[in-house]
Amino acid sequence: MADYNKLLEEIVQEIKPIIGEGKVAGYIPALAKIDPQKFGVTISTINGNTFSIGDVNEKFSVQSISKVFTLTLAFSKLGEEIWSRVGREPSGNAFNSLVQLEYERGIPRNPFINAGAIVITDILISLLDDPYAELLDFIRLLSGSEDIRYDAKVAQSERENGFTNAALVNFLKSHHNIKNDVEKVLDVYFHHCSITMTTNELSKSFLYLSNHGCIPKSKHNILTKSQAKRINALMLTCGTYDEAGDFAYLVGMPGKSGVGGGIAAIIPNELSIAVWCPALNKKGNSLAGMKALELFTTKTGMSIF
Amino acid sequence: MADYNKLLEEIVQEIKPIIGEGKVAGYIPALAKIDPQKFGVTISTINGNTFSIGDVNEKFSVQSISKVFTLTLAFSKLGEEIWSRVGREPSGNAFNSLVQLEYERGIPRNPFINAGAIVITDILISLLDDPYAELLDFIRLLSGSEDIRYDAKVAQSERENGFTNAALVNFLKSHHNIKNDVEKVLDVYFHHCSITMTTNELSKSFLYLSNHGCIPKSKHNILTKSQAKRINALMLTCGTYDEAGDFAYLVGMPGKSGVGGGIAAIIPNELSIAVWCPALNKKGNSLAGMKALELFTTKTGMSIF
Amino acid sequence: MADYNKLLEEIVQEIKPIIGEGKVAGYIPALAKIDPQKFGVTISTINGNTFSIGDVNEKFSVQSISKVFTLTLAFSKLGEEIWSRVGREPSGNAFNSLVQLEYERGIPRNPFINAGAIVITDILISLLDDPYAELLDFIRLLSGSEDIRYDAKVAQSERENGFTNAALVNFLKSHHNIKNDVEKVLDVYFHHCSITMTTNELSKSFLYLSNHGCIPKSKHNILTKSQAKRINALMLTCGTYDEAGDFAYLVGMPGKSGVGGGIAAIIPNELSIAVWCPALNKKGNSLAGMKALELFTTKTGMSIF
């Protein structure tokens, strides 16, 4: 059995000088005040082992990482039908997605850009009796932790400042790609983004993607083997904003990042890994977090390629 | 004194075969059900004469033509200061203005595209105690008619279907170019668009632009001579959507159109003219209305060029 | 008869402090070394009078102003048929026209952007036996001066550095909107741009546009009255790059500018005016030249609006 404890210590040693480099997301007060020196990594293997170092029991805002959970939930319920309303191609766009949306007539390029995730949220609202409670339950199931909650203050603050997302949802509605009330969609969407988790919880909650769609411990089948591969493919090509190419090039793992400074990634058949460091690079990904993952694959030789 | 009666009869004779050609605006029910055979023209001279033919006493939705009134009102109150929040260049864009807005960071290209008119509405809300009543009063003053009103049903219907405009206002807000509440801005904006007028009223209400900013009959100075020229310049370069070049080329008058099928235009020092025919060409301008104006300048030899 | 001598002196007095402000076009050495302090204005009336001040007998590179001559020549020979290959709408694009060309499938928006002028050049090559000689002859006719020539050094330098235009012509060819050899088209195009004229010559050469298509002195009919109006309309909406709206707003005359620092403009039925000052503003128009024209229309009250 691999012992990753020593490796994690090495990584932290090398990463230390750049922890705090970059810029904490400042568009809402609740995120802006996070300490940029926070840093934690957790590795969970499909065999049930956990290795962690740093601030691994501290909750942080998962933000866009929640898009993996909402996509998984919608995909498990509707299957390939979801692709009639959202694409599967990288956005490749340094510009905000409004431009691309307009060219492509209201079909977002993929479920991991905001517009695409908003469409997925709309799908969930149509499918679920209580989209607030059921998503929490779903993440509790994935992570094996009951302590998964929304941060009402963050959700509220996002709504009060979320004019770009309000523009997106209205634009999607004008193209008939939103079926529910725009205010309702925004509220559910901002709640999903506000979920807080620790790296320990986040790492565990991604294990089903390393394990062909099945939660290793509880043996719950979340997705089919084929569906799990497909979510991994989407994470690789679209999971880290306009830096997906670089992430594949430098890290070589399917992963998803959020502006809260978290990144979760997986190696099929092996493990999942979650890292958190709030200061972001220019593309909006955790600067030290991305470097830590690059060191991990370089040092272990692990890579999907 | 010119007698335009015979000319108007000639024009109607030539226009008849194409009245009804094109497509009535169908995005809200209240507009979609208008009879496409309606056609009226009114000429008002600065000397006080009126010549008209057809359905010239029937109210129609002025829609974007109201943007000339809101711009005039804002310009008369704030002067050149308004140009810090909206540009003066043609949009030259077959695509919806969201793309352009995004490239240009929330400064709409001109006050006659929707985004620009929404910013002007926001300015008026900040300036006026009662933006609903004061704009009506202003148009009553310009037209010399007390019978100018909002069509509440149209305003309501626009709001219920106006997701593109809701996207625009939210996007502008995200770029800090909207100061008031987005719902308030949309409501005032849709009310302005819903104003109904006859070609007789509309023609009279544009006379100040033929007469150096002064209403010929009442001698009210609405704008300075220089300001009136500038509004005319803006109408010429930006007044007829992505067809402004063609309109200048074929018609040669400063003018403003609306999706209700109206067009109002002027010849400096001479006259104003309003035409109404609900069926639109592909660029969104009244098909027969534009042809009627082209015939008018061809037959009279009038043109600003 | 108006005496513009005093007016020109006033304008020069007011303009002096900003002569040299801005930036001389630096993309080819031959243009970059021009003295930014040069300044000249010439007014030519349709009655045959000339008023001028400053460096009005010095040759400068007319550059894009030649597009008015090539368009006039092609339009006089082919008439409305030219509009099947080039549009009549403002480009409204701060970005280089390659983007717009791509969206609009190889039909340039208007004949005054580079792509459009290149298509007009291609049309002339197909129509004329000797496009080099015949254009010179044409401008000699318009200006009444035999001393109109190409600057072979400028043409050569443009060709050696003209990779953007080479990209444009190849792109147009890929869309089948260039009929002749791309190298030939570029060579003729760069020669046209390299023509040198004085403000005296340039002013005279625009008089046919103030006079319904007819050269006042020689009575040559270059264009029909309707065609002359149409060229004026195009100059107003498209003649000054992405500053056409501002030019109409501030100056209020149809005009055409070039990166050599020249601007030529007209008042219908009255006069033409040419100004030259090499330093350009951010939009590529002569900074002091544009201000001089603004002062001219402000002081005389002349305007087409």
Added chain:
Amino acid sequence: MADYNKLLEEIVQEIKPIIGEGKVAGYIPALAKIDPQKFGVTISTINGNTFSIGDVNEKFSVQSISKVFTLTLAFSKLGEEIWSRVGREPSGNAFNSLVQLEYERGIPRNPFINAGAIVITDILISLLDDPYAELLDFIRLLSGSEDIRYDAKVAQSERENGFTNAALVNFLKSHHNIKNDVEKVLDVYFHHCSITMTTNELSKSFLYLSNHGCIPKSKHNILTKSQAKRINALMLTCGTYDEAGDFAYLVGMPGKSGVGGGIAAIIPNELSIAVWCPALNKKGNSLAGMKALELFTTKTGMSIF
């Protein structure tokens, strides 16, 4: 040892009905006349086994697949330095890359779009004494076959019709991202695209990418292990035009396609596979070829995810 013969037969059975569906590339005569019913697949394992079925000894134009060879050659010589002139992100653009190039100031998004491959060609011209001969030698080394040649007729035909690529190279030159003469760059580029190979040769020539940069048979180290992974990452995110997301989703292998109807792909540590069927889908990838690869990964359960 896996025996893929039976599997290949199954795949051919299932694929048969769609062989010929789609459209053979028609932009040059030499490609347009290819029989759309051609179909071949070859699998090469790193252990030295070969399995093949169909037209596997027939030469076809590899076109864009040659971009993997030119990138590998440049990368092996210059290392990470090449990324100063070309990016590593998916283009995500249904539009031709001129638009994107313009926004991103002459730095192509990745080395697999035409603009990026042209920059790589320019790099090779600067590095190599004889870029024509040395690339052939390189592919002969990779494939273990001496019989690798340019198709002079195809290269010539591409040049005569290649106005879009001529536009690209001129545009890149205008942004100073081409160091050599544009005609030279185009000639070398079109020669590279014209290389003809069989699926047997192509499959063998990709084995170094399955084997950490080392040719299994000859033990030549072409790239380091890390470099090989990185080329694979680039193929996955950018290798199949604007269908890279779908290719990752449906096939799950790093691969590169060409408009000649070929696709080459790999499974790390296992094998490479080359397929050829000339009729293309709407995104420009071999329709039946892509389906064959999807069947291959579905049936074997192989995938990098």
